[in-house]
Amino acid sequence: MGMRYALRSLVVTVGVALAAGSGAVMSANACACGGIVSGDSSARVDSETAVLGWDGKRETILMRLGMRFEGADAALIVPTPTPATVSAGTAASFTELTRMTAPERVTEYDWFGSGSLGGDSSGAAPGSGPDVLSQVQLGPLEATTLRGGDLTGVREWLDTNGYQLRPEVSATLDPYLREGWSFVAMRLTSAKPLSGALDPVRLTFDSDRLVYPMRMSAAATTPQFVRLYIFSDHRIARIDPDTNSQTTTTEFASPITEPTDPDLKALAAGHNYLTELSIRIPDPAAITTDFLLAPASKDVPVRDRIVTKEYVEILGLPAGYVLIITGLSVLGVIASVVLRRRSATSSREP
Structure with a gap:
């Protein structure tokens, strides 16, 4: 008999999805980034995964979008504190990430048959x-x-x-522009139907703090869910003011061995600690800040576990009880022998 603690799906927000094309702007399908807008009402982002790395001066976000659309253009805008360099990543990075954060496999031996336990303006x-x-x-x-x-x-x-913004979405650009942020505008240029994950995209930019852009998500109309993976020297926690109005859970925090995948190795940059945060935002309209991330007060490890229970038996009986009974019997025999010897010694004395 075993016990499994499930590892949840990995989802991260990366910006705002927008429409491209000449037709009327349709309503957005909700997602953590604010929604995808398209002339195709079925267009949507099915999944968004990302990993963050920061060396104190330069930050990198490696993200992969799972999108579905039937031919309408779709687009995404990601704000960054300074201009970003954009390049292609590989799907192998996310395969290794899954392995690195997989539940720890532990074998427990049961001897008694019991149950288991920003910038300038x-x-x-x-x-x-x-x-x-x-x-x-x-x-x-x-x-x-x-x-x-x-x-x-x-x-x-x-x-x-060819980008068309809903008024409520374009309004979220203004604070970033006034603070001197830059943007990466990404759009799908293929007219072929798409269902599945795009190849990962890497954004690299200068930043004096570890930040994840979230203010554009205020345009979303339903609760949002975000999942972040951060390489660092310590366990990472949120420190922005919105933390108190949102639910942040540390799903994984542990020292790791150096990744073998080149992209993850570059993201880690020698840092040997990986943190996974899942974040629920019940009221996107109340968002006031980006996610700000910093070392937690303590490096308390967190990791899901798969526990395999092995029962130890002797002659079909729980070994613990058998050994206790056997031990008590041996002690009883020894005590009896000692008492007899003392009795015999006493009887021989004058």
């Missing part, structure tokens, strides 16, 4: 558009890094380039 002139710093094609995904401009200028650039 931007001074852009009104209506100024963003600078296009780079544009790369990653399979069916086109990624453009944007810097500068104000809300009006950025809206005009996105509209001209």
